[in-house]
Amino acid sequence: MLRIAIQKSGRLSEDSLKLIKECGISFVNSSLKLKTESTNFPLEILYLRDDDIPGYVADGVADIGIVGENVLVEEGMQHLAMEQLGFSKCRLSLAVPKADTYTGVSDLNGKNIATSYPNLLQAYLTENGVEAHIHTISGSVEIAPSIGLADAICDIVSSGSTLISNGLKEVERVFKSQAVLIANKELNAEKRQILEKLLFRIHAVQRAQRAKYILLNAPNDKIEEISALLPGVKSPTILPLAEEGWSSLHSVVNEDDFWEIIEKLKDAGAQGILVVPIEKMII
Ligand code: PRT
Ligand code: ZN
Numbered sequence: 214m215l216r217i218a219i220q221k222s223g224r225l226s227e228d229s230l231k232l233i234k235e236c237g238i239s240f241v242n243s244s245l246k247l248k249t250e251s252t253n254f255p256l257e258i259l260y261l262r263d264d265d266i267p268g269y270v271a272d273g274v275a276d277i278g279i280v281g282e283n284v285l286v287e288e289g290m291q292h293l294a295m296e297q298l299g300f301s302k303c304r305l306s307l308a309v310p311k312a313d314t315y316t317g318v319s320d321l322n323g324k325n326i327a328t329s330y331p332n333l334l335q336a337y338l339t340e341n342g343v344e345a346h347i348h349t350i351s352g353s354v355e356i357a358p359s360i361g362l363a364d365a366i367c368d369i370v371s372s373g374s375t376l377i378s379n380g381l382k383e384v385e386r387v388f389k390s391q392a393v394l395i396a397n398k399e400l401n402a403e404k405r406q407i408l409e410k411l412l413f414r415i416h417a418v419q420r421a422q423r424a425k426y427i428l429l430n431a432p433n434d435k436i437e438e439i440s441a442l443l444p445g446v447k448s449p450t451i452l453p454l455a456e457e458g459w460s461s462l463h464s465v466v467n468e469d470d471f472w473e474i475i476e477k478l479k480d481a482g483a484q485g486i487l488v489v490p491i492e493k494m495i496i
Contacts, residue, residue, distance in 0.1 A: 214256065214257050215256050215257070215276050216258075216274075216276045216277070218258075218260075218261050218275035219233075219258060220260070220262070220263040221247075221261055221262065222260075224301055225263060225279060225281060225300075228298075228300040228301060228392065229279045230242065232300075232415065233258070235418045236414035236415060236418060237253070237254075238256055239254075240256075246260065247259065255407050259274075263281065264284055264288075266280040267280055267288045267293060268290075270397050273399065275397075276397050276400055276408070277295075277408060279298065279393070279394055281303070281393075282294070282389075282391060282392075283303070283330065285393060286332075286333060287330050287332050287333050290395070293396060293397070293398070294395055297391050297393050298393060298415075300392050301392040302371075303371045304371075304387075304389050305330055305367060305369055305370075305386075305387045305388040305390065306369075306384075306386050306387060307321070307367050307384050307385040308366050308367075308382060309364065309381065310382075311380050311381060311382045312380075319343060321343050321364075322344055322345065323344065324345050324346070325345070325346045325363040325365070326345050326346065326347055326365045326367055327348045327349075327354050327362055327363035327365075327367070328347060328348070328354060329349065329351055330367060330388075331347050333367075333387060334367045337385075337388070354366050354368040355368060358379075358381065365384075370383060394415070420496070421492055423468050424465050424467060424494055425466050425471055425491065427443070427464050427465070428461060428462070428485075428486070429483040429485060429487070430454060430460070430483065430485040431459070431481075431482060431483050431484070432458060433458050433459065435482040436460055436462065438482075439462060439478060439481050442478055442481065443466065444465075444466065450462070450463040450464070465491070465494075475488075
């Protein structure tokens with residue numbers, strides 16, 4: 214059985230569980246439990262504080278885990294990273310009081326900066342030739358300037374509203390982060406095989422999230438032009454419609470460029486365009 218460590222309760226929890234469920238892995242979900250076993254896949258889930266996850270995976274208490282890259286790199290455990298998972302995207306940023314004039318990172322020379330990420334911050338300051346005093350605090354970093362503890366802060370930003378409501382402005386982006394899958398480097402052959410199976414499913418889910426299935430009707434004399442616009446997995450499926458001279462085209466498009474493609478399809482004479490989500494995608 215493979216053991217995965219995920220965050221017990223926090224910003225990573227819901228999406229981590231969602232990913233496991235989308236892989237078709239069922240388990241009894243109880244937030245009171247410390248661990249659960251899947252009922253249909255050789256996987257055991259451990260619920261932990263996010264900060265503890267890299268250490269547990271490095272020590273082999275858990276075989277794999279899901280954690281933010283910010284925590285992973287701060288703890289110097291980046292060698293455990295396997296792949297980015299595309300959720301919990303955020304950034305670690307430097308921010309100063311809104312009223313301060315800020316001309317560039319060298320303005321931070323000699324300043325006090327409060328953060329929960331001293332290692333990531335120090336690496337950034339060193340890289341930029343800045344010498345500042347780092348105050349490591351474990352929480353409520355955003356209030357540090359207003360209580361006189363620091364001149365600036367370095368904290369996780371997502372929408373930016375926490376900074377604004379604390380009278381701060383974001384001035385430098387120090388690190389970009391998202392959830393990553395991490396793994397112990399010395400898994401035995403049996404566990405590696407289970408991990409391969411899990412990765413196969415994760416990839417199918419991820420592919421499906423980016424892709425949309427598109428169906429449209431086209432006059433037969435426009436099929437070639439319209440087909441050229443549809444990238445598709447291989448080439449579009451073309452089926453004749455009951456109405457003479459018309460066909461139905463089916464294909465897969467990437468979410469990122471589908472609006473652009475749809476405009477071009479309409480201009481080329483496509484009608485009755487349907488775009489539907491894909492649940493799993495195996496190629
Ligand atoms: O209890 P435990 O130790 O497990 O959890 P935690 O409190 O340490 O972590 P948690 O749940 O807050 O965050 C887990 C991970 O989610 C982080 O390590 C990041 O990788 C990721 N993440 C994504 C975030 C945010 N977005 C985020 N917005 N982590 C924290 N924040 C906080 C930030 O610290 C600040 O207070 O949200 C505030 C800023 O948000 P905006 O939207 O106002 O900019
Ligand atoms: Zn934490």
